[in-house]
Structure formats: structure tokens, C-alpha cells
Amino acid sequence: MANIIDGKAISAAVRERIKNDTARLISRSGVTPGLAVVLVGDDPASKIYVRNKKKACEEVGFKSFEYVLPAETPEIVLLELIDTLNREPDVHGILVQLPLPEHIDEKTVIEAISPKKDVDAFHPVNVGKIMTGDYDFLPCTPAGVMELIKSTGTEVSGKKCVVVGRSNIVGKPMAMLLLHANGTVTMCHSRTKDLKKECLEADILVVATGRAKMITADMVKEGAVVIDVGMDRDENGKLCGDVDFKSVSKVAGYITPVPGGVGPMTIAMLMQNTYNAAKKTLMAN
Ligand code: NAP
Numbered sequence: 001m002a003n004i005i006d007g008k009a010i011s012a013a014v015r016e017r018i019k020n021d022t023a024r025l026i027s028r029s030g031v032t033p034g035l036a037v038v039l040v041g042d043d044p045a046s047k048i049y050v051r052n053k054k055k056a057c058e059e060v061g062f063k064s065f066e067y068v069l070p071a072e073t074p075e076i077v078l079l080e081l082i083d084t085l086n087r088e089p090d091v092h093g094i095l096v097q098l099p100l101p102e103h104i105d106e107k108t109v110i111e112a113i114s115p116k117k118d119v120d121a122f123h124p125v126n127v128g129k130i131m132t133g134d135y136d137f138l139p140c141t142p143a144g145v146m147e148l149i150k151s152t153g154t155e156v157s158g159k160k161c162v163v164v165g166r167s168n169i170v171g172k173p174m175a176m177l178l179l180h181a182n183g184t185v186t187m188c189h190s191r192t193k194d195l196k197k198e199c200l201e202a203d204i205l206v207v208a209t210g211r212a213k214m215i216t217a218d219m220v221k222e223g224a225v226v227i228d229v230g231m232d233r234d235e236n237g238k239l240c241g242d243v244d245f246k247s248v249s250k251v252a253g254y255i256t257p258v259p260g261g262v263g264p265m266t267i268a269m270l271m272q273n274t275y276n277a278a279k280k281t282l283m284a285n
Helices: 008-031 044-060 075-087 106-112 124-132 140-151 171-180 194-198 262-284
Strands: 032-039 062-071 091-096 159-165 185-189 206-209 223-230
Touching: 008 044, 008 140, 032 044, 032 075, 032 262, 044 062, 044 206, 062 075, 075 091, 075 106, 091 262, 106 140, 124 171, 140 171, 140 223, 140 262, 159 171, 159 194, 171 185, 171 206, 185 194
Parallel strands: 032 062, 032 091, 159 185, 159 206, 206 223
Antiparallel strands: none
16 A cells, blocks of 8 residues: 655645744845735636635745736736736735636736746746756746655656656646656656556656546556646546546555645745745845
8 A cells, every 4th residue: 555645744844944934034134025926817716726825925924915806807907917016026926826817818927927036937937947957946836746756755866757748837847857856757648659558667657637537556557656736526526636546556655645745735835936036036135
């Protein structure tokens, strides 16, 4: 039976460390890290994400600035708000909650955020830096996954790593982080010819497809570290991952649950990026 990787506990430990670092930063420099979160529209899931981010900010001692705009907000109004936030010294990180309403171009919005305040690491400048390994910000979900792998004591170097899913926000940066850690990385996607064969070779398997329970026990190598990024609904509407936890946990060495695995780490890494952005402003002065 696999060891369960407790994302909640690991996330709590990371946030406790950030809380202590923040208190020290404030007492030494007077700078309080600030995160601005912008929500356009009233998507229920996005509202919950924004609420959780605000709560996490308060818990670690950050300032949080929340902007809720109506769904019909013109793109130019959102761009003007981002421009103001880019110049606001109390704001060190800017996060525009995705997805945006259809009339707003996501790419234009992402590119309007100053790369120095881009705590999601979605701006092309930061994406490029991730490619070269010379990064200021790590994308939150893949960075959280790396922490979870580290918590198992598994050394990535030299390991066969398989990432299923190639999105810009999870799969691609995930593969780069594993590569920077000297893993031998294979990326799989919907056109991969023999997914089972590829997955069976993985010492470390990271799955981010959005397909409920698609990875089954017969696709996993005995003792593998299995990280499930998916946040899906099963046939009964219950939250589940991309990995069939019940069967795979009998084969894997380590496995993340859903919920309580990758999700809590994503927020912890967002706090880490905001703290780093605030600290960097001191170095720039
Ligand atoms: P996405 O943009 O929809 O990308 C899904 C990827 O999976 C695509 O690359 C797709 O391949 C691949 N894929 C789909 N079906 C496949 C199949 N049958 N076999 C192999 N590959 C397949 O999704 P995403 O944004 O990366 O998110 C993935 C999941 O992670 C979702 O459940 C999302 O909710 C979750 N998520 C969780 C967090 C968190 O904090 N826990 C954060 C972000 C995302 P193609 O490119 O060929 O289409």
C-alpha cells in the first residue's frame, strides 16, 4: 500500500515558514508583502479560489487587495487596473483569476502584468526564464509538485519522469522543473501512441489531464511516486483526480490524494512567490 503524501500538512509547514519570514521582513524593512487578486465575473469556482487566496494572505501576514469586476467589464478597463497595480508600490504580486470572460483576451491580460509582479509566472518573460533555468518565479502548481516529490525523500536526478498533459500552466513547466532537477523526462498527451507503456516506465509519474481516474493500476510501475494534479468530478459528482486512487494506491510507493494533495501546495507556492517579489524590491533599492 502506497504512502499518502499529505499536501495539506506540507502546505501548512511551508505557509508557517513564510509567516515567520514575513514577520522578520516587516520588522527589518517595514515592507509588508502585498498580493492583488483580480476576479472578473462571478464564476463560482473562481470565487472560491479568490476567497482561499485572500485567506492564505491574511494567515501569513500579507496585505491582500481584492478587485471584483462585473463579467461585462471591457478589456480596456481591466488593462487600466493592471497598469495601476503595476505602479502601486504596496502591491508586489498581481494575480488575475482565470478563466476570463470570452470578450477579454487572456494573452493580452497576462502580457500586461509586470513580469516582476507576475506571481503566477504566466508572462512570456517568466516562461522564457523557466526554460533557461534562471527564474524569479516558479509556476505555482509545478513548484508545489516539486515540493511534494521532495517530501518523499525521492531524488529526481537520474529518475525516469513521465508527465501526462502538456498545458502551458501545468504540464510544460512541470517537465522543465523535472528536467532542471536532472530527471529523464517524457511528456505524454492525447496523441501519445501507447500511454500505458510510457507510464509503466515512470519512477515519478505526474498526471495533469483533467480526465477523471484515467490512470489505473495497470499503468503504474510498482513503487512509483504518483502525483495527481487533476481536479475532476466522478460519476457521482464527487471531487476526484486524474488517477484512480483506490487501485493505484495498491501499486505506487507514494501517492497524492485529491483533495488534499497538490491543491493546497499551489496556494503555498503563490504565497512564496509573493514573498520573494516583495523581498526582491528591497534588493532593487
Ligand atoms: P488542460 O489545459 O485541459 O490540458 C490537459 C492536457 O491533458 C492536454 O495536454 C491534453 O493533451 C492532455 N490529455 C487530455 N486527455 C488525455 C488523454 N486521454 N491521454 C493523454 N493526455 C490527455 O488542463 P490543465 O489546465 O493542465 O489541468 C489539468 C488538470 O489539473 C485539471 O483537472 C485541472 O483542474 C487541474 N489543475 C489543478 C491545479 C491544482 O492546483 N490542483 C492547478 C491547475 C490545474 P492535448 O494537449 O493533446 O490535448
